[in-house]
Amino acid sequence: MSKPVMSKPDIATLVKLQEAETQIVRLKDVLNEVEKKKIKLASRLKQFAAALKENTEELEMLEKNCLDSEAEIKVVDARIIKSNETLRNVNTNKEYQVLLREVDDNKKRKDALETALLQIMEEREKSQAIVDESTKEYQQLEEQIKAEQNRIEEQTTKDRELLGEYIESQKEIGVRLDTKLLDRFKRISKMNQGSAVAKVQDQVCLGCFMNIPPQLYIEVQRANELIFCPQCSRILYYEKS
Numbered sequence: 001m002s003k004p005v006m007s008k009p010d011i012a013t014l015v016k017l018q019e020a021e022t023q024i025v026r027l028k029d030v031l032n033e034v035e036k037k038k039i040k041l042a043s044r045l046k047q048f049a050a051a052l053k054e055n056t057e058e059l060e061m062l063e064k065n066c067l068d069s070e071a072e073i074k075v076v077d078a079r080i081i082k083s084n085e086t087l088r089n090v091n092t093n094k095e096y097q098v099l100l101r102e103v104d105d106n107k108k109r110k111d112a113l114e115t116a117l118l119q120i121m122e123e124r125e126k127s128q129a130i131v132d133e134s135t136k137e138y139q140q141l142e143e144q145i146k147a148e149q150n151r152i153e154e155q156t157t158k159d160r161e162l163l164g165e166y167i168e169s170q171k172e173i174g175v176r177l178d179t180k181l182l183d184r185f186k187r188i189s190k191m192n193q194g195s196a197v198a199k200v201q202d203q204v205c206l207g208c209f210m211n212i213p214p215q216l217y218i219e220v221q222r223a224n225e226l227i228f229c230p231q232c233s234r235i236l237y238y239e240k241s
Contacts, residue, residue, distance in 0.1 A: 011223050011237050013176050017185060018197035020170040025194030027163040034156050041145045048141055052134045059131050062124040069117040076110045181226075188233055198234040208232035 083103045090096045174182050189196035198207030203217045210231040212220075220227045221238045229236055 010177065010181070010226075013173060014181075014185065014197050014235055015237060017170065017173045017177070018195070020166050020173060021189055021194055021196065023166045024163060024170060027159050027166065030159055031156065031163065034152055034159070038149060038152060041149060045142060045145050048134075048138055052131070052138050055127065055131050055134050059124065059127040062120060062127050065120050066117065066124060069113055069120060073110060073113045073117065076106050076113065080106045080110065185235070188235065192232060192234060196235060198229060198232070198236055200236050200238050205229040205231065205234065205236060207234040212236070 080103055083099050083106065087096065087099050087103070090099060177185070185196045192207065195207055198205050200206065200212065200217060200220050203211055203214065205212055207229060208231045210229070212229060212231075216227060216230070216236075217238075219225065220236045223238065227236045228234065
């Protein structure tokens with residue numbers, strides 16, 4: 001199979017194209033990592049917000065339980081007062097005993113409710129402290145994440161602008177090459193994660209770091225034709241020190 005002839009200017013153009021391609025791949029990787037970091041930051045804040053919401057809902061439930069208990073105590077207390085008033089007007093011992101037992105039961109119920117209320121109030125106090133601390137931590141975290149996201153966004157803007165410049169540069173360089181050669185460059189680049197052109201030094205391809213045959217090394221130095229690495233298929237070029 002004959003090798004396509006390539007002039008020295010073509011080699012220089014391919015090297016420039018590779019430089020642009022390398023930067024494009026690098027910047028895309030950087031931007032991808034930035035997006036992952038932004039998602040991670042947002043997820044962290046979301047998780048903290050979910051925990052804060054759970055704590056707040058627990059506090060609200062305890063507050064409701066307090067109000068319900070206080071309301072029930074008032075109802076029982078009203079029953080006790082009413083039963084005591086009724087006791088003054090009973091005519092029979094049987095009625096008196098029934099009302100007395102009713103008063104006693106309501107007093108026991110009130111004592112139990114008040115004991116439970118004290119426990120709920122203690123839990124509410126602890127829950128309030130947790131919510132207050134969590135709210136403070138959330139606000140601090142939100143500020144930190146916002147500042148970090150702004151810093152990331154600022155850097156992202158610069159990187160996106162730079163990426164755009166390299167893409168335009170890549171297009172401008174690409175039009176100087178033969179269409180078939182450009183297509184081949186793209187195929188090799190895709191196969192090697194953005195690396196289609198590699199420098200040869202001391203008979204070693206710096207793309208895959210494998211030795212190349214001595215005769216091939218000489219041909220690369222001459223730069224009279226398109227030479228591919230027999231190991232990684234990259235386009236080879238030689239540069240004097």
